[in-house]
Amino acid sequence: MDNEKGRERLPDFVCAICQRTVDMQWAGYRIRKDTPLAPLCAYCEHHYSAGIGQPQHGSFRDRREVKRGFALAEALRTAAMHQKWSNHVIA
Numbered sequence: 462m463d464n465e466k467g468r469e470r471l472p473d474f475v476c477a478i479c480q481r482t483v484d485m486q487w488a489g490y491r492i493r494k495d496t497p498l499a500p501l502c503a504y505c506e507h508h509y510s511a512g513i514g515q516p517q518h519g520s521f522r523d524r525r526e527v528k529r530g531f532a533l534a535e536a537l538r539t540a541a542m543h544q545k546w547s548n549h550v551i552a
């Protein structure tokens with residue numbers, strides 16, 4: 462822990478999808494493969510990107526960014542479908 466003195470921990474943020482505050486207290490000082498990255502919490506990142514296949518090219522971080530972008534798009538699509546079909550009345 463001595464080599465981590467003087468570093469600032471990663472800042473907390475609010476998830477863009479579920480609006481929960483992500484507490485980065487235990488995330489440490491480095492970004493790892495499972496560290497939540499703003500603006501998505503870990504749950505939303507995994508849940509909304511479940512429909513995409515693993516990208517085959519690029520570095521791990523590039524592939525993760527593709528999945529995060531897909532997750533945001535999927536959340537928007539889900540919200541739009543919910544709004545459209547919530548007005549649908551079955552006669």
Ligand SMILES: [Zn+2]
Nearest residue numbers: 476479502505
């Ligand atoms: Zn979330």
